[in-house]
Amino acid sequence: MSAHLVYDNAPLGSVIRYFDSTPKPPSRFRKKLSAWEGRNGTGRLVKKEPPRSRATYSSPAYFNLHEGDFGEGGTVVVSVRRTYSVESDLHFQIVERPSIGMIRVLKDLGDSPELLHLARDREAAERWLANNPYSRAYLEEVSADEVGADIIEGRSAA
Numbered sequence: 001m002s003a004h005l006v007y008d009n010a011p012l013g014s015v016i017r018y019f020d021s022t023p024k025p026p027s028r029f030r031k032k033l034s035a036w037e038g039r040n041g042t043g044r045l046v047k048k049e050p051p052r053s054r055a056t057y058s059s060p061a062y063f064n065l066h067e068g069d070f071g072e073g074g075t076v077v078v079s080v081r082r083t084y085s086v087e088s089d090l091h092f093q094i095v096e097r098p099s100i101g102m103i104r105v106l107k108d109l110g111d112s113p114e115l116l117h118l119a120r121d122r123e124a125a126e127r128w129l130a131n132n133p134y135s136r137a138y139l140e141e142v143s144a145d146e147v148g149a150d151i152i153e154g155r156s157a158a
Helices: 003-009 030-038 122-131 144-152
Strands: 015-019 041-049 062-072 075-085 091-096 103-109 112-119 137-141
Touching: 003 062, 003 075, 003 091, 041 075, 103 122, 112 122, 122 137
Parallel strands: none
Antiparallel strands: 015 041, 015 091, 041 062, 041 112, 062 075, 103 112, 103 137
């Protein structure tokens, strides 16, 4: 699947696999392995941005994948995110979509919301939001209509 299809069809909170269809090099080739790992991995879809056009600059639509947080003792020091343009040459696959009843904690930022957290239920989402206060954050439930539309339109995971 192309990056454009991920942008059009994958809902926020989906787990996306990206890859370049090359075989993984042996671990003894550290530089090659590092480069390969930069083009092959998975992440959770946290943001979609529409294309922008300004007088001196234009950019295609893009999306962000959250790959992980690193820190110690509950304190996040580094949050790893990757940004992909819809014109990316990589291949993408939707590994998992959010289930019915899951709650997205979203933050209103400009033209499109950003996923802060995906919780299994409303209680867990409210607890997370109480422990991680954000301004302009709101909750959104993954509805049966959303999941049903994905199935009817043939957008199943994997």
